Amino acid sequence: MDESQLRQIRRFNRLVTRRVGALETNYLRRGRPLAEARLIFEIGADGVDVRTLRSRLGLDSGYLSRLVQSLKAQGLIELAKGGGDGRRRRVSLTRKGSAERAAYDRLSDRLAASMLEALDEAERGRLATAMGEVERLIRAASVEVAAEAPNSGDARRCLDAYFSELAARFEGGFDVAKDDSARADDMAAPSGLFVLARLDGDAVGCGGLKRTGKATGEIKRVWTAPSARGMGVARRVLRTLEAAARDMGLRTLRLDTNRALTEAHALYNKEGFRQIARFNDNPYADHWFEKRL
Amino acid sequence: MDESQLRQIRRFNRLVTRRVGALETNYLRRGRPLAEARLIFEIGADGVDVRTLRSRLGLDSGYLSRLVQSLKAQGLIELAKGGGDGRRRRVSLTRKGSAERAAYDRLSDRLAASMLEALDEAERGRLATAMGEVERLIRAASVEVAAEAPNSGDARRCLDAYFSELAARFEGGFDVAKDDSARADDMAAPSGLFVLARLDGDAVGCGGLKRTGKATGEIKRVWTAPSARGMGVARRVLRTLEAAARDMGLRTLRLDTNRALTEAHALYNKEGFRQIARFNDNPYADHWFEKRL
DNA sequence: TCCATTGTCTGACTTTAGTCAAGCATCGGC
DNA sequence: GCCGATGCTTGACTAAAGTCAGACAATGGA
Structure with missing residues (x-):
């Protein structure tokens, strides 16, 4: 495997975890534990089975259960029996939860905008293109x-x-x-x-x-x-x-x-x-x- | 600001924090708190002033002090008076610490390699190029x-x-x-x-x-x-x-x-x-x- | 019908990460 | 030689994140 390619990827990984990762984790919590914020994001508009959340976020079932209870207590989500299987629980956002999610969306936009601010139009275009390429290839690799x-x-x-x-x-x-x-x-x-x-x-x-x-x-x-x-x-x-x-x-x-x-x-x-x-x-x-x- | 560019950046941020970020943070701890692992990485071959570490990693001075003591107790680093200013402390890796750092290096290489594995030569080249471009532009923006x-x-x-x-x-x-x-x-x-x-x-x-x-x-x-x-x-x-x-x-x-x-x-x-x-x-x-x- | 499995919940923990304030030694400028 | 600022350390906290085992109900195939 090409040495310089490995080095490039390592540099990229470090930059991106430190810059993008740190921003995301600090910006997007809105006074709430990060895990809860991520959950709201992950639940999305249509609702999901708790099961699915667990595997997608890789969380312990006990831990996730508690996170879900906490969001429910805050009135952000609703819990229902999941479709065919009576053991499953389905979570969906309440009206209040959707509003909260929209707020995260706006923050996320602001964060993205702050990454573009200092660049001129040509550079913005190049950044978006290169990000698209990286995204496509990382996904392809997995x-x-x-x-x-x-x-x-x-x-x-x-x-x-x-x-x-x-x-x-x-x-x-x-x-x-x-x-x-x-x-x-x-x-x-x-x-x-x-x-x-x-x-x-x-x-x-x-x-x-x-x-x-x-x-x-x-x-x-x-x-x-x-x-x-x-x-x-x-x-x-x-x-x-x-x-x-x-x-x-x-x-x-x-x-x-x-x-x-x-x-x-x-x-x-x-x-x-x-x-x-x-x-x-x-x-x-x-x-x-x-x-x- | 261009809507599609914002969307691209958000998609990129999410992919990268979840895929790269999660891997980095889980892979690179080697059974040790992440903060300590990062410290070993940041100290590097030549040693650094504690002061510099603090501003680079943005840590509370008390917290950092304790992290440093912990690494010292594990025999990974040495503490010395820093050059001219008697208040400063300089940390450097011991032989054992360097070995540990080398292990992180290898892990980091393996992680990078795993991102390339499934791609063919042409795609690898494109990925490295695009990552270089993203890196340059993100740095430029900051x-x-x-x-x-x-x-x-x-x-x-x-x-x-x-x-x-x-x-x-x-x-x-x-x-x-x-x-x-x-x-x-x-x-x-x-x-x-x-x-x-x-x-x-x-x-x-x-x-x-x-x-x-x-x-x-x-x-x-x-x-x-x-x-x-x-x-x-x-x-x-x-x-x-x-x-x-x-x-x-x-x-x-x-x-x-x-x-x-x-x-x-x-x-x-x-x-x-x-x-x-x-x-x-x-x-x-x-x-x-x-x-x- | 039985029984091992699966999905969720609860209680009882530990570890990590981080904050805040007080204290001590050293520095730099006066 | 004094004094406020700086660099580091220590003690006393808190909150977040995560683990583990046990309990219980629903499920699905033998």
């Missing part, structure tokens, strides 16, 4: 791609989202029933593989590998959630599948794609896939690719 | 430019550094005695102005304004410390002086510069100064500029 059963809840949700996107983007719509090229069990281990990309626990992408011959496999269902685009998720999914294919002893990888999916087209080219002649009768395919491993 | 007596300690140090840089860069060297165009009191209020740029309390740049006629002034001694270059310090100094000139009722600003100072040349052009004919007999000047206010 995406985890791992094998998952293709019929798990998250996997199904990804595939459904993928299919409805295809239905919206393909000229003649899309009907899974007409595309029998990859059923769930085709992509199940050991003859295939299905992977999910997760960002902070949420599924944000997927992809599958299906064995089609002794040394041939096919890539299917590569998809990225709209919220995670531009972060290289699809590329990582593709590379993970490719590595698995190598491990399975495959020598050739194939895939097909529709002309409407221009990003996919570009990705496959960039990753070394070359366009070949039609190799299947998928009614939705316009282009066929192959890569020798 | 530079403060303010009036200062041209004979204060910090002002003298800046001017001396400026003069020795000129001596090193000018073809025939530089001797202040031969340049009587701006003595300290020429730049003192109310007929002139001297400003210092500070970053975290350290002087990192300076510049002076000297009245040369009823409606004419001259900019002198604009300098940026090497550690703070590329952050727009000189530009801000220049703009501050220009604003002061306007307030003093001046209509014309002039300045001269040596051909060796190419960055200065570029800056003056960019800030709207136009090259004019020689207007003084400064032996070190090669170019003369003017700007109508």
Whole structure:
């Protein structure tokens, strides 16, 4: 790993924890313990399960319970039984709590403005751009791609989202029933593989590998959630599948794609896939690719 | 102020405090209170005055004193009388303390490496570049430019550094005695102005304004410390002086510069100064500029 | 139906972080 | 050689943050 890159990251980490972190922690408490302030922020407009809060903030359940009671005593939140599971509690902001949150929002804006004050217009633009880039790449770096059963809840949700996107983007719509090229069990281990990309626990992408011959496999269902685009998720999914294919002893990888999916087209080219002649009768395919491993 | 820029900064702040900040604070404590860990980091290889630590970390003197005693009890640091002033205490790391610090260094490297792991080479490069840009601009934004007596300690140090840089860069060297165009009191209020740029309390740049006629002034001694270059310090100094000139009722600003100072040349052009004919007999000047206010 | 698991709550703690005021030695200027 | 200011230390606090174990109810699969 490049020494100068490590040094740059360390410098950045220190600057940012000391400058931004210190400001955030001092500014945003509004005379209230920081943990409570963070909680108000995290609860948001729609309410959350206590369970979710606990894992998101990484707090001890006893500690969190007390924080929640304290906010309730202040009239800032309400507690209700959570949906299906009678053990769960759902917290949501009261009117007063929302007002408090709005006040934090304003403070947060003021803080951001104070970081821009001394800069001129050109520098502000550059700062915003560079921050956007850092943000995107840090998030990209914390995406985890791992094998998952293709019929798990998250996997199904990804595939459904993928299919409805295809239905919206393909000229003649899309009907899974007409595309029998990859059923769930085709992509199940050991003859295939299905992977999910997760960002902070949420599924944000997927992809599958299906064995089609002794040394041939096919890539299917590569998809990225709209919220995670531009972060290289699809590329990582593709590379993970490719590595698995190598491990399975495959020598050739194939895939097909529709002309409407221009990003996919570009990705496959960039990753070394070359366009070949039609190799299947998928009614939705316009282009066929192959890569020798 | 641009709404989308504010939003970008808020998103960035949140991501970075939660991801980087949380990691730093949890990773780097090594079973020790965070405050102590930070102290070890801040003491560094050469040792520091307790006084300096206090202002750098913004700690209460009683609190800091106890932290220091605790580290001493653990055999990590030594306390000695500080140089000239018998009231001061100087702390330095023992062998054991240095080892501890090295362990923090390794952890910090590992943390940085973990942020790069999932990225490919191109993305790593982009991340490092963007982080560098964010760092530079955040630092730039926290530079403060303010009036200062041209004979204060910090002002003298800046001017001396400026003069020795000129001596090193000018073809025939530089001797202040031969340049009587701006003595300290020429730049003192109310007929002139001297400003210092500070970053975290350290002087990192300076510049002076000297009245040369009823409606004419001259900019002198604009300098940026090497550690703070590329952050727009000189530009801000220049703009501050220009604003002061306007307030003093001046209509014309002039300045001269040596051909060796190419960055200065570029800056003056960019800030709207136009090259004019020689207007003084400064032996070190090669170019003369003017700007109508 | 039983039972291990999960989600939440409560009580009883400890540690960390930080504040405030008083005290002592040293300094710098007069 | 006096005196107010400065640098550090000490004692006596408080609040925030966090841990751990036990209790209880709801859940979900055997």
